[in-house]
Amino acid sequence: MSRPMRADARRNYERLLAEARVMFGERGVDASLEELARRAGVGIGTLYRHFPTRDALVEAVVRDRYDGLTARAEALRDADGARDALATWLRLLIEGAGTFRGMSATLMATLADETSELYASCHAMREAGADLLTRAQAAGEVRADIDTDGLFTLAHGIAWAHEQREVDDPERLPRLLDVVVFGLATRD
């Protein structure tokens, strides 16, 4: 293994991460990295040393959330009502995507780019969700002509579009998701 980080390195790493949480919350994941470094009291070069790309920084900020989503999907595997389980999970997914503005866009881009630092955790989460979809389809509760890609396109499309409109009716997003979930149901 590699030796532990030097004390100053670790300190700067933590500062950057803390500031990223704040600024991503305030301004979304497209916040200026130069300003982020400044606010963290660190040089821009140091920021890039720790996080070579914006995705790497985003990844560090959201990883635990994704791991949680993955775990949650696994917990829902054996729930009654495969479509309900899927609906529940999708709701968690898009609520999470709404935490930081621009997150849905980042996610969609990541799914198409295996070299992204975000890819691994994003992919694991996605596979867990895919499993819920497959089960619901096997149970005959969800139409068979939608694949994982289609599911995520629908979910993130809604999440993205919702965040564009700056409406803060908390019922809005769930209602839109409800339209999609109902549309996913097999027809008589």
Add this chain to the structure above:
Amino acid sequence: MSRPMRADARRNYERLLAEARVMFGERGVDASLEELARRAGVGIGTLYRHFPTRDALVEAVVRDRYDGLTARAEALRDADGARDALATWLRLLIEGAGTFRGMSATLMATLADETSELYASCHAMREAGADLLTRAQAAGEVRADIDTDGLFTLAHGIAWAHEQREVDDPERLPRLLDVVVFGLATRD
């Protein structure tokens, strides 16, 4: 009225418009305006004189398409099957949005910004679509808890998400739209 444009002005205007059609097609509506001006053989100042904002340029490029959509919605007003009419129109809408990359995002932003040069034609088109929605709801064919905003959020959300994935299966987008349209149906 204002007097007609000077010959050089008209010529440059046309060149810019022609080049915009090309570059928006190649690279989407976020193409570099500096390069666009260069390729049109015109100074950057001239571009901004004719089109003070990017939206103004986009508007000039897509206006006739929008007018067509508006007219189409009016033609569909009295069609049999209010939900089918809505579905047909939505399909045209999102296919149009897919012509240039970034168009859906531009549209969503425009709907929230009345000062945008794109707003007028965009708004007219939207109202025409809203009318189709209202009719389908009045006929009891579409659930009543979705408003115009929700409808456009769903439609553009899908269109946007679809354009992020660079899949060229032409059946994909209609299928996703079908999920949403089915989800919009009133439940028994």
Add this chain to the structure above:
DNA sequence: TTGTCAAACGGAGCCTGCCTCCATATGGTG
């Protein structure tokens, strides 16, 4: 305690893109 050096720092500097301003050029008209 001190010397050594890999590891880390940080910001100057280069790039690209947006947009404004204004000195210069020119088409159209009397």
Add this chain to the structure above:
DNA sequence: CACCATATGGAGGCAGGCTCCGTTTGACAA
């Protein structure tokens, strides 16, 4: 053909991304 309103175009200011490299420093061995 002279005049000038209209139009041109690019220099320059701003912001953000990212790299490169001279300087600093923490950790460890002597």
